[in-house]
Amino acid sequence: MVPTNYLIILSAVLFLIGVAGVLVRRNVLVVYMSIELMLNAANLAFAAFASAFGALDGQIAVFFVMTVAAAEVAVGLAILVTIFRTRQSVDVDSLHQLKG
Amino acid sequence: MFFSEVTNQAGTFFYLAPWAVFFPVIGLLFNMAFGRKIGEKGVAMVAVAASTLSFVVAVLLWLSLRAQPEGTVIPLASWMTVVDVSWAFRVDTLAVTMMLVVGGVGSLIHLYAAGYMHYDVRYKGDPGRYGRFFVFMNLFIASMMLLVSGNSYLMLFVGWEGVGLCSYLLIGFWFEYDTKGNLSTENAKAGKKAFVANRIGDFGFMAAMFYMFTVFGTLNFDKVFAEVPAVASANPHALLIITLLLLLGVTGKSAQIPLYVWLPDAMAGPTPVSALIHAATMVTAGVYLVARSHVLYDAVPAAQHAVALVGALTALFAATIAVGQYDIKKVLAYSTISQLGFMVAAVGVGAYVAAMFHLIAHAFFKALLFLAAGSVIIALERAHHPLPEDGGAEGEHHGNDPEGFDPQDMRFMGGLRKVIPVTFWTYLIGGLALAGIPPLVAFFSKDEIIAEAKSADALVYWLLVTAAFLTAFYIGRQIFMVFFGEARSHAAEHAKESPWPMTSVLVTLAALSVAGGLLNWPRPYLAEWLGHTLGEVEAAGLNPVVAGTSATIAVVSLLLAWWLYGKRPLESAGQPDPLKRPLGWVFTGMEAKWWVDELYWAVVLNPYVALSRIAAAFDVRVIDETVNDTAWLTDFVGGKIARWQTGFVRNYALSVFVGVLLIFTYLLWR
Amino acid sequence: MSIDLLVLLVLALIAIGAALGMLFSRNVVYALLFLVLVMLTLAVLYLILGAPFLALAQVTVYAGAIMVLFLFAVMVLGTHSLDELGGPIGWQRPWAFFLTAVFLIEVVYAFAARVGKLGLLSCAEAGFGSPAAIGKLLFNQYLLPFEVTSVLLLAATIGAVVLTKDVLSE
Numbered sequence: 001m002v003p004t005n006y007l008i009i010l011s012a013v014l015f016l017i018g019v020a021g022v023l024v025r026r027n028v029l030v031v032y033m034s035i036e037l038m039l040n041a042a043n044l045a046f047a048a049f050a051s052a053f054g055a056l057d058g059q060i061a062v063f064f065v066m067t068v069a070a071a072e073v074a075v076g077l078a079i080l081v082t083i084f085r086t087r088q089s090v091d092v093d094s095l096h097q098l099k100g
Numbered sequence: 101m102f103f104s105e106v107t108n109q110a111g112t113f114f115y116l117a118p119w120a121v122f123f124p125v126i127g128l129l130f131n132m133a134f135g136r137k138i139g140e141k142g143v144a145m146v147a148v149a150a151s152t153l154s155f156v157v158a159v160l161l162w163l164s165l166r167a168q169p170e171g172t173v174i175p176l177a178s179w180m181t182v183v184d185v186s187w188a189f190r191v192d193t194l195a196v197t198m199m200l201v202v203g204g205v206g207s208l209i210h211l212y213a214a215g216y217m218h219y220d221v222r223y224k225g226d227p228g229r230y231g232r233f234f235v236f237m238n239l240f241i242a243s244m245m246l247l248v249s250g251n252s253y254l255m256l257f258v259g260w261e262g263v264g265l266c267s268y269l270l271i272g273f274w275f276e277y278d279t280k281g282n283l284s285t286e287n288a289k290a291g292k293k294a295f296v297a298n299r300i301g302d303f304g305f306m307a308a309m310f311y312m313f314t315v316f317g318t319l320n321f322d323k324v325f326a327e328v329p330a331v332a333s334a335n336p337h338a339l340l341i342i343t344l345l346l347l348l349g350v351t352g353k354s355a356q357i358p359l360y361v362w363l364p365d366a367m368a369g370p371t372p373v374s375a376l377i378h379a380a381t382m383v384t385a386g387v388y389l390v391a392r393s394h395v396l397y398d399a400v401p402a403a404q405h406a407v408a409l410v411g412a413l414t415a416l417f418a419a420t421i422a423v424g425q426y427d428i429k430k431v432l433a434y435s436t437i438s439q440l441g442f443m444v445a446a447v448g449v450g451a452y453v454a455a456m457f458h459l460i461a462h463a464f465f466k467a468l469l470f471l472a473a474g475s476v477i478i479a480l481e482r483a484h485h486p487l488p489e490d491g492g493a494e495g496e497h498h499g500n501d502p503e504g505f506d507p508q509d510m511r512f513m514g515g516l517r518k519v520i521p522v523t524f525w526t527y528l529i530g531g532l533a534l535a536g537i538p539p540l541v542a543f544f545s546k547d548e549i550i551a552e553a554k555s556a557d558a559l560v561y562w563l564l565v566t567a568a569f570l571t572a573f574y575i576g577r578q579i580f581m582v583f584f585g586e587a588r589s590h591a592a593e594h595a596k597e598s599p600w601p602m603t604s605v606l607v608t609l610a611a612l613s614v615a616g617g618l619l620n621w622p623r624p625y626l627a628e629w630l631g632h633t634l635g636e637v638e639a640a641g642l643n644p645v646v647a648g649t650s651a652t653i654a655v656v657s658l659l660l661a662w663w664l665y666g667k668r669p670l671e672s673a674g675q676p677d678p679l680k681r682p683l684g685w686v687f688t689g690m691e692a693k694w695w696v697d698e699l700y701w702a703v704v705l706n707p708y709v710a711l712s713r714i715a716a717a718f719d720v721r722v723i724d725e726t727v728n729d730t731a732w733l734t735d736f737v738g739g740k741i742a743r744w745q746t747g748f749v750r751n752y753a754l755s756v757f758v759g760v761l762l763i764f765t766y767l768l769w770r
Numbered sequence: 771m772s773i774d775l776l777v778l779l780v781l782a783l784i785a786i787g788a789a790l791g792m793l794f795s796r797n798v799v800y801a802l803l804f805l806v807l808v809m810l811t812l813a814v815l816y817l818i819l820g821a822p823f824l825a826l827a828q829v830t831v832y833a834g835a836i837m838v839l840f841l842f843a844v845m846v847l848g849t850h851s852l853d854e855l856g857g858p859i860g861w862q863r864p865w866a867f868f869l870t871a872v873f874l875i876e877v878v879y880a881f882a883a884r885v886g887k888l889g890l891l892s893c894a895e896a897g898f899g900s901p902a903a904i905g906k907l908l909f910n911q912y913l914l915p916f917e918v919t920s921v922l923l924l925a926a927t928i929g930a931v932v933l934t935k936d937v938l939s940e
Contacts, residue, residue, distance in 0.1 A: 002772075012877040014786065017792075018789075023863075024862070025854060027798060027851075029847065033792060040812055043812070052888055060912055067919045068922070070836060073836050073840070077840070078934045081933075081934055090847050090850055095749070098747050765876060
């Protein structure tokens, strides 16, 4: 028996670590992992609220998020591989041609 | 199936009414899509077939109407249900009469144009435009059918605008030339002039419709006419305003004073266009409009009087100008204005049947005259610089023609009766018909108008009689100048008769001009027929006094023309007109079209142009500057802000995060 | 302090530590392994939350499939380590940490003090979150989204194949 608030705070902490990862890391793979971390943090919040309110719909949402994440990772990593082939670099900052 | 219905006279073809519009539309779409693939012959066949099918529909409607003369309304689709306007076709004797004229004369002229345009596009050096011509012609037939068969003022207006558009497109058909074939903007200007003059008329028509809608609450013919007695007693001024505004529309479309100036310039279009649109059909739309609205006009005698005066004045005024013209088509153009004046005067005095009779007669003989004039022009062109198919070399000119030769100028003609006999005889019949020589068609129709005018209004009567005298004179002058005497140019000497599609049409129209009188005499068939729509109309019959007088006038006038132009024909193209000396400045005025164009320029157009220049300067200095400065400011600010867009994805993520943080902070703070 | 709360705290500490390890490790492979650890921790948490199906899915899909995919990507891209402190926008680093910290403080404040107790977790209820219950809901109420998801996955598969086709053909 644990208060839901704690889980939500845990979820927020994990999410913010993911945000920090996106903001400070240059390695494009780590940026990608941070995005996955954020998705997982959101999933945790969903699951926590699902059991708090006794409604299964939250868990269904987690299920869909997982599916979308799987699709996103498959396509995203494919794009990364393609970019790497042309630029020979895993540095996100090397991609800044689209500027005003 | 169709034939059994015809023979039994039991079935009706009313349901076919929309096809009078659909057939030409199908034809024009087909020619637009495949015109370049099927060649000249194919284009002509499709166009002629489309127009003829439209005519066949009109004939079937006529057969059905004989069994059921009260007519009917064929709904097609709804348009604006709120204001009770729908696409519905009105089939009654008046509409079907117009449809027969439009379809019949239109089909004949399509056939003629198939031959005429073959030469025309070659002389102008752009054979690819052949198909475009027939697309416009079919569009005209469709619009005109819509105009005459619409069941509301708004639908009539759609056709009204459609024919105006076709008129504009066809006047400017050779928009890069002038009428003599030199590169210039003259033809384009003529098209613009027609369009603008018609726009002024359309303004009147539209204002009439708007006001009519506020007063009657509908634009549907039947409903408006049913309300007229109530409105006439409650609000007589409203009817007066509506009818006078409609009259403005009529003066625009039917080329009456003061808006007639566009019609002579409209002769810039190819001759079949002049015949079909600017003589036989479109310009009669105004007459049709008044006849269709006769219930309105009958309720307002003042408006009727105005219509009659406008028509009679136009008839006389245009006839005087026609006397002083040298261009073969200009004479006919002013003649058309004058004859339209007769019709408008007739509807003005309440002689709707006489007006429609003259409209039909005019469609026959004026189309004939124009087409024969076109045949003359082409005959001279072919002799002047023969096409390869006539044995000439490309671009070759005969040096034998006088300086300043113009195939439309009657002073360069003469003696043509010997070289182009078919054209001559048909032209003669058309001319005599126009002059009102019995028993040709216009003798009956014009007499009916003059007889009705005599019993209605003395002023109108005298104006019309004088106009009739001048009519016979100018057409006599034209015939003697063109066909008699000796050839005054090389081209006139070696003119070539036109091919069969053109001459056969001339002969057909000549036959119609001869026999057309039977429509209303000795039995007043047309009066009975139109009576189903126009209400009880007492048949004027043939007034022996009036008929004798006008026939005498016509003969005297023709003799006078013979004495002046036939007895001692012009020797050379440069010789002044024999009328110039006896009439002096009056003839100069006739030659210069009474300076009306110049007057309009001085009074209306030049001030308008000056105003436009001021507006243009305002546009450039103030409005454009404002817009440009705004654009510059946007560009400047955008250039500064664009630095925010660094191209680094992580920067953008930071921006998003700052935004989220701000929103969350606000939510906490609240 | 109940035993549940104790377990939760331990798991939370492991998860946060592993996440921070991912954030700061220079080597991509280490970062990836730290992430796997976070995911496994979350799977255990799902069990506590009465979501056994999700726990299993988390292990197979995330810690299994997705992480293997990442490993393949690492294999292709290599384990270059970059100068994380420098780069063209190195100035962003302190700002990012500062703003993240501000946000964290706000969230903790919000959920600890402002929202109030959100009820207790009721994981004891029998059958809650069981595969049978999830399946019933998924194939009745959420049937259409479920089918749409299948299309999405198919599209993603094809997309990935097309994008990397040249790589494979080399």
